[in-house]
Amino acid sequence: MTEVGVSDPLLAEGLAKIADEVDRAFDALLPVPEDARARLIEAMRYAAIGGGKRLRPLLLTAVAEMYGVVREAAIRAAIAIESIHVYSLIHDDLPCMDDDSLRHGKPTVHKAFDEATAVLAGDSLLSFAFEVLGDPAVSADPFTRIELVQALGHASGAQGMAGGQMMDLVAETSEFDLQTVTRLQQLKTGALLGAAVEMGAILGRVQPEGRAHLRGYARDIGLAFQIADDLIDHEGNAEVAGKAVGKDAAAGKETFVSLLGPDRAREQARMLVEQAIGHLSQHGKEADLLRAVARYIIERDH
Amino acid sequence: MTEVGVSDPLLAEGLAKIADEVDRAFDALLPVPEDARARLIEAMRYAAIGGGKRLRPLLLTAVAEMYGVVREAAIRAAIAIESIHVYSLIHDDLPCMDDDSLRHGKPTVHKAFDEATAVLAGDSLLSFAFEVLGDPAVSADPFTRIELVQALGHASGAQGMAGGQMMDLVAETSEFDLQTVTRLQQLKTGALLGAAVEMGAILGRVQPEGRAHLRGYARDIGLAFQIADDLIDHEGNAEVAGKAVGKDAAAGKETFVSLLGPDRAREQARMLVEQAIGHLSQHGKEADLLRAVARYIIERDH
Numbered sequence: 001m002t003e004v005g006v007s008d009p010l011l012a013e014g015l016a017k018i019a020d021e022v023d024r025a026f027d028a029l030l031p032v033p034e035d036a037r038a039r040l041i042e043a044m045r046y047a048a049i050g051g052g053k054r055l056r057p058l059l060l061t062a063v064a065e066m067y068g069v070v071r072e073a074a075i076r077a078a079i080a081i082e083s084i085h086v087y088s089l090i091h092d093d094l095p096c097m098d099d100d101s102l103r104h105g106k107p108t109v110h111k112a113f114d115e116a117t118a119v120l121a122g123d124s125l126l127s128f129a130f131e132v133l134g135d136p137a138v139s140a141d142p143f144t145r146i147e148l149v150q151a152l153g154h155a156s157g158a159q160g161m162a163g164g165q166m167m168d169l170v171a172e173t174s175e176f177d178l179q180t181v182t183r184l185q186q187l188k189t190g191a192l193l194g195a196a197v198e199m200g201a202i203l204g205r206v207q208p209e210g211r212a213h214l215r216g217y218a219r220d221i222g223l224a225f226q227i228a229d230d231l232i233d234h235e236g237n238a239e240v241a242g243k244a245v246g247k248d249a250a251a252g253k254e255t256f257v258s259l260l261g262p263d264r265a266r267e268q269a270r271m272l273v274e275q276a277i278g279h280l281s282q283h284g285k286e287a288d289l290l291r292a293v294a295r296y297i298i299e300r301d302h
Numbered sequence: 303m304t305e306v307g308v309s310d311p312l313l314a315e316g317l318a319k320i321a322d323e324v325d326r327a328f329d330a331l332l333p334v335p336e337d338a339r340a341r342l343i344e345a346m347r348y349a350a351i352g353g354g355k356r357l358r359p360l361l362l363t364a365v366a367e368m369y370g371v372v373r374e375a376a377i378r379a380a381i382a383i384e385s386i387h388v389y390s391l392i393h394d395d396l397p398c399m400d401d402d403s404l405r406h407g408k409p410t411v412h413k414a415f416d417e418a419t420a421v422l423a424g425d426s427l428l429s430f431a432f433e434v435l436g437d438p439a440v441s442a443d444p445f446t447r448i449e450l451v452q453a454l455g456h457a458s459g460a461q462g463m464a465g466g467q468m469m470d471l472v473a474e475t476s477e478f479d480l481q482t483v484t485r486l487q488q489l490k491t492g493a494l495l496g497a498a499v500e501m502g503a504i505l506g507r508v509q510p511e512g513r514a515h516l517r518g519y520a521r522d523i524g525l526a527f528q529i530a531d532d533l534i535d536h537e538g539n540a541e542v543a544g545k546a547v548g549k550d551a552a553a554g555k556e557t558f559v560s561l562l563g564p565d566r567a568r569e570q571a572r573m574l575v576e577q578a579i580g581h582l583s584q585h586g587k588e589a590d591l592l593r594a595v596a597r598y599i600i601e602r603d604h
Contacts, residue, residue, distance in 0.1 A: 035485070036476065040460050040468035091425060096417035115398035116471050119421070120464050123393060123428065127459030130432040134452035143444040146436055149451050153433030158342050158426040166342035169418050174338065183337070 007299075011292035018058045018078070023049050025079050029132070043113045043121035044128070048086045051104035055225075055293070056081045059196040062289045063214060067204025076138045077148055077199050080129040084156045085192060087125035090118050092165065098247070126156070139203065147202045155195035164188025168253070176254045182223065185256075189229070190222030213279045220276035221294050227269040228298045230255040234262060269298045309601075313594035320360045320380070325351050327381045331434070345415045345423035346430070350388045353406035357527075357595070358383045361498040362505075364591045365516060369506025378440045379450055379501050382431040386458045387494060389427035392420050394467065400549070428458070441505065449504045457497035466490025470555070478556045484525070487558075491531070492524030515581045522578035523596050529571040530600045532557040536564060571600045 006012040026048045032041045057078035064074035093100040093108040094115065101111050110118035132138065133148045154160055164187030171184065197218035201211050234257040236246045248255045256265045276294045280287040308314040328350045334343045359380035366376035395402040395410040396417060403413050412420035434440065435450045456462055466489030473486065499520035503513050536559040538548045550557045558567045578596045582589040 036469040036472040036478075036482070037460060037465040037489075039472065040465060044460065087425075091421055094421060096421060117468070119393055119396060119398060120468050120471075123389075123424070124460040124464040126425065126428050127455050127462075127464065130451055131455030131459055134448055134455050142448045146444045146447045146451070149432055149448070150436035153429050153436050157429030157433055158339060158346065160429075162422050162426040162429065163339040163342060166419070166422055167338040169422075170338040170341065176338075180338070187339075 006296065008292045008296070010289055011296055014058055014062065014289050014292070015053065018054045018061060021061075021075050022054050022057050022078060022082055025075050026082075029079065030128075039113065039117060040120055040124060043109055043117045044125055046112060047090050047109050047121060048083065048125065051106070052082075052086075054078075054082065056085055056192060056196040058293060059193065059218075059290070060200040062293065063197050063200025063206075064203045065289075066283065066286045067201075067206055069200070069203045073138055074200065074203060076132060076135070077203060078196075080132040080138075080148070080152060081192065081196050081199060083125045083129040083132065084152060084161070087122040087129075088156075088161060088165070088192075090122040090125070094118060097165075097169075129156075144202060144205075148199050151195050151198045151202060155191040155198075160187055160191030160195075161189075164191065171253045172251050178256075178259050181254055181256060181259060185223060185226040186219070189226045190219065193222040193225065194218040210282075213282065217276045217279040217290065217294070220272045220279065221297050224269045224272040224276065224294070225297045227256045227265050227272070228300055230257045231262060231265060231269070232300065233257075266298075273298055308598065310594045310598065312591055313598055316360055316364065316591050316594070317355065320356045320363060323377050324356050324359050324380060324384055327377050328384075331381060332430075341415065341419060342422055342426060345411055345419045346427055348414060349392050349411050349423060350385065350427065353408070354384075354388075354391075356380075356384065358387055358494060358498040360595060361495065361520075361592070362502040364595065365499050365502025365508075366505045368585065368588045368592075369503075369508055371502070371505045375440055376502065376505060378434060378437070379505060380498075382434040382440075382450070382454060383494065383498050383501060385427045385431040385434065386454060386463070389424040389431075390458075390463055390467070390494075392424040392427070396420060399467075399471075431458075446504060446507075450501055453497050453500045453504060457493040457500075462489055462493030462497075463491075466493065473555045474553050480558075480561050483556055483558060483561060487525060487528040488521070491528045492521065495524040495527060496520040515584065518581040519578045519592065519596070522574045522581070523599050526571045526574040526578065526596070527599045529558045529567050529574070530602055532559045533564060533567060533571070534602065535559075568600075575600055 006015060026045065030041055030045050030048065032038050032045070060078045060081060061074045089103060090109045092098050093103055094110055100108055102108065109121055129152060130149060133145055133152065138148065139145050156162065164184055167184040168188055176184065194215065197214050201214050206214065230248065233246060233248050233255070249258070256268070260268060273294045277291050280290055308317060328347065332343055332347050332350070334340050362380045362383060363376045391405060392411045394400050395405055396412055402410055404410065411423055431454060432451060435447055435454065440450065441447050458464065466486055469486040470490055478486065496517065499516050503516050508516065532550065535548060535550050535557070551560070558570070562570060575596045579593050582592055
């Protein structure tokens with residue numbers, strides 16, 4: 001099982017491997033109970049299993065592997081961050097938010113179940129993320145676990161992803177400049193991608209200097225990722241996106257593409273990817289997967 | 303500033319004190335930023351500051367005080383659990399859930415702001431809870447902090463509060479028996495009340511035997527609390543409830559009152575309170591506040 005359209009064999013293998021591992025871990029950690037909670041767990045499983053590129057788990061485990069972290073521990077931490085990502089998609093798709101009916105090519109949770117169940121499934125995945133990080137299976141060292149909690153808590157809340165989502169809502173009725181759109185995207189998408197790299201570094205007990213380079217890498221690919229997303233939305237291929245496209249323009253939102261134009265936006269994304277790879281210069285072959293991820297991020301629409 | 307209608311002076315003082323401390327801590331920990339996230343933080347503050355009895359913070363700090371925990375540390379942990387409680391109210395009130403427009407005598411968050419902001423404010427308070435527990439201000443000992451994270455994560459997710467909320471949704475279209483309603487309420491309300499006591503015990507490094515007694519206390523008051531809530535809903539005094547009443551019957555939900563009748567329900571609640579107080583028999587005066595809370599729980603509607 002390899003990812004369609006991924007030319008780099010190392011990346012193709014990495015994507016297929018992590019997709020399988022994440023699916024199996026969610027399956028094992030979310031058994032369906034034999035009571036009235038079954039519907040809730042089924043909704044969580046519906047959203048969490050079998051969809052998405054698993055980019056955050058890939059980043060987290062790629063960094064962890066560079067520093068010799070046991071694979072099972074890294075997968076547990078990856079489940080935590082992916083749970084946050086999945087919850088955010090469930091809530092983002094709600095009628096009162098983006099009102100989307102399609103996600104990863106299948107009906108969104110509130111369409112397949114109902115709105116109340118979608119709200120609760122998102123909430124439960126959010127709690128689940130931190131429950132997973134509390135468990136010693138992530139690390140026998142409580143200090144490592146609490147560092148992971150801090151990193152993920154900060155990245156997911158009002159000072160991170162949710163704050164970015166709020167700015168995104170405000171963007172529909174405001175004229176944002178490039179600086180504000182950059183800040184919005186750094187929070188909305190960048191914070192969690194950054195947390196993925198950071199959590200890998202926490203597990204690997206990476207020293208401050210190494211962490212600073214990894215943070216630079218994460219910041220650059222986060223922004224490149226969002227520019228690529230804007231380009232996909234602008235170019236409007238719903239099949240590639242696996243979701244509705246052309247929505248930003250329809251909602252009157254400023255994006256990197258509307259502010260820079262598609263050509264400069266594409267050029268900017270390419271430059272960021274080069275810069276991201278530059279942050280890995282002190283690493284050898286062991287960072288090849290991170291380099292491949294960086295390149296992949298702007299090639300998703302081809 | 304003392305709570306109206308609370309006859310026990312120790313409890314009246316405790317309620318007034320914790321209300322003030324919780325308000326001040328939320329105010330300090332949730333400063334409004336000068337960017338487009340302001341609306342999100344304002345919604346979080348609107349829901350978190352100046353409302354509710356602060357029962358969970360009272361329980362947590364009362365247990366912590368029995369074991370000599372520094373007050374500031376206990377307040378931090380109390381902020382975490384109250385954030386979970388407040389987020390659950392925001393999401394519970396949403397149109398797709400209970401569709402309430404009044405909470406603590408003021409418009410619900412989605413009425414005062416909008417639905418999308420209410421979803422995000424709830425999500426952000428959930429993340430915030432764990433961010434607070436990750437911070438060394440709760441405890442210098444990372445093991446204590448991670449134990450708190452585990453307790454709160456477990457109590458708030460699908461195996462706790464959110465699972466109970468799901469059962470509550472299913473209850474509208476199912477015939478639940480007394481056992482299932484008991485299970486539902488143990489999850490929906492009991493899990494978080496239990497976590498409040500447990501978190502106080504974690505901070506106080508209470509030994510297993512002492513914890514077992516405190517768990518018994520928490521379990522009993524949790525159930526008594528819900529029976530009292532059902533009685534308030536049944537008797538229909540919206541002013542006392544601070545929210546819409548008579549909704550359970552309208553929604554066709556079985557409750558303790560519908561299953562037992564009001565008289566037996568009241569008797570059951572009284573028995574549970576006596577039993578809860580019995581779990582504190584090895585403690586002297588230092589547990590008087592917990593005893594007062596137990597009695598208060600079924601006197602709220604008088």
